[in-house]
Amino acid sequence: MNPEDRAWSRLQNHAAAQLSPGFAQRVLVAARAGAKAAPSFLGQFTLGAATAALCFVAVTLFQAQRTGGDESSTLADWQKITAASQEAELGQ
């Protein structure tokens, strides 16, 4: 075995020594726990779509309310102007 191969072999031994006893069992437990906790793709997609829809509705409602408010105040102003001009015409 040449020095480089010997070093690679030592590297593998050294790395394997970093795994604490019961490694395989811990992996299996973590994989099972993760599988239960992890949301499915469909679940994630539905949640994303619902959030997007909710945002859209909120923005639309806010915009409609704001535009509606502006329109009624403009209409009220015009009505005042119209009334004032009619009064002025009658006065002449």
Next chain:
Amino acid sequence: MDSSETTALADLVRRAQRGEENAQRELIVSYQRRVAGFVYAMIGRNDAVEDLAQQVFIKMIRALDRLQAPAQFESWLFRLARNTCIDHLRRQKLRRIFLPFAPEHEDVPEPTGAVDSEELDALRHALAQLRPQDRALLALVQEGRSHAEIAVVLKTSVAAVKARLHRAREELREHYQPTHES
């Protein structure tokens, strides 16, 4: 690996794919040493080996049912290991950009005695000088993967693998300077 071993491995993989916990455990026990070696060659830190090896095997268990050819399990597993290590290095790089630490906290050196031989320390140092992709290439070769298998893992041609491997070996030799041990 001879044909009877390949058949036995394919059988074990099929059982693991069906969700047999004993088969999954057997796969982990059989490959944990080699995956740990691969991770250490890629990352070069003791404290990352267990965590990353665990991530590799968790991904293995979750994705096992998508493996079409059980006979190619080894190549597939080392591709998972390579991708996991490269993702880890990328995340580290991003973290350094967004959360820069003070220089003295950036690369905390391994504690004294963390590496038990000068030869190994020299190899670790030499590997650290290479690009992660080249480290992966050398570690895959050391794992006994053929050029054709590596070409599949890296999604490139066999000729490109040979050329890159040649360059990576040259570079490793350039940096690999062990002090002589008896």
